[in-house]
Amino acid sequence: MSDIARIKSLLRAIPDFPKKALVTNITHHLLSSGLPKIDVVVGLDARGFLLGPWIANRLGAAFVPVRKAGKLPGETTRVAYEKEYGTDYFEMQKDAIKPGQNAIVLDDLIATGGSAKAAGELIKSHGGKTLEYVFFVELTALKGVQQLDAPAYSLIQFDD
Ligand SMILES: O=P(O)(O)OC[C@H]1O[C@H](OP(=O)(O)OP(=O)(O)O)[C@H](O)[C@@H]1O
Numbered sequence: 001m002s003d004i005a006r007i008k009s010l011l012r013a014i015p016d017f018p019k020k021a022l023v024t025n026i027t028h029h030l031l032s033s034g035l036p037k038i039d040v041v042v043g044l045d046a047r048g049f050l051l052g053p054w055i056a057n058r059l060g061a062a063f064v065p066v067r068k069a070g071k072l073p074g075e076t077t078r079v080a081y082e083k084e085y086g087t088d089y090f091e092m093q094k095d096a097i098k099p100g101q102n103a104i105v106l107d108d109l110i111a112t113g114g115s116a117k118a119a120g121e122l123i124k125s126h127g128g129k130t131l132e133y134v135f136f137v138e139l140t141a142l143k144g145v146q147q148l149d150a151p152a153y154s155l156i157q158f159d160d
């Protein structure tokens, strides 16, 4: 057996992980909830990068990464935000969003809401509009959605 064939033999597919029809559910929500045309899906470093581009592709939208400080090339806009365990910095490339564009923020999880709020501030500072904040999991006890300046949608709510 060749080395490549051996590596391939060690891989396996796990159907419907992490949740059956995850992307379909989110895309259906975004297309059926009366939102205007979404121009940009803004995904948050790092786990917002896993499904964000896929959802953007389904919507016919662009994908824009918001990254932790120092990771993006070129000119960037930076914003500080508070997390449960201290201050962090998010950046977006200066030409990533054009004035007047409609965006959604996408992340795997909302806890305190600090990360999503910071992304919303970056979108606003570039002249964009956040239509909705979208998460796979919401930790409801932390009330993070109360920090946000637009409606939030989550697939799964955890209250413990
Ligand atoms: O609502 P908040 O209190 O801001 O917390 C939510 C954020 O925390 C986690 O990411 P983390 O910053 O740990 O980074 P990682 O994705 O690189 O692990 C999670 O993926 C969210 O992005």
Ligand SMILES: Nc1ncnc2[nH]cnc12
Pocket: 084, 109, 111, 112, 139
């Ligand atoms: N409180 C929390 N629990 C699980 N994942 C998290 N990511 C950020 N905050 C978190």
